[in-house]
Amino acid sequence: MKSIKTFVAVIALAASFGSFAAQTVTASASTIDGAEAKIAAQAQQAGASSYTITQAFSGNRVHMTAELNK
Numbered sequence: 001m002k003s004i005k006t007f008v009a010v011i012a013l014a015a016s017f018g019s020f021a022a023q024t025v026t027a028s029a030s031t032i033d034g035a036e037a038k039i040a041a042q043a044q045q046a047g048a049s050s051y052t053i054t055q056a057f058s059g060n061r062v063h064m065t066a067e068l069n070k
Helices: 002-018 032-046
Strands: 023-029 050-058 062-069
Touching: 023 032, 032 050, 032 062
Parallel strands: none
Antiparallel strands: 023 062, 050 062
């Protein structure tokens, strides 16, 4: 009986954490400002309240990754 209660509790916690998962978006552009503008547009389109840039790489082009916050 105790193992069933533990199993149900684990499933409930997993379901609640799953609903708070952040959406990740990426964008590429020739400048940092251009990549961030694309990220901002994707955030607005998804209805996010804000976004957090998690990675940015530059070489010939800028590649940026961000998490959207609801």
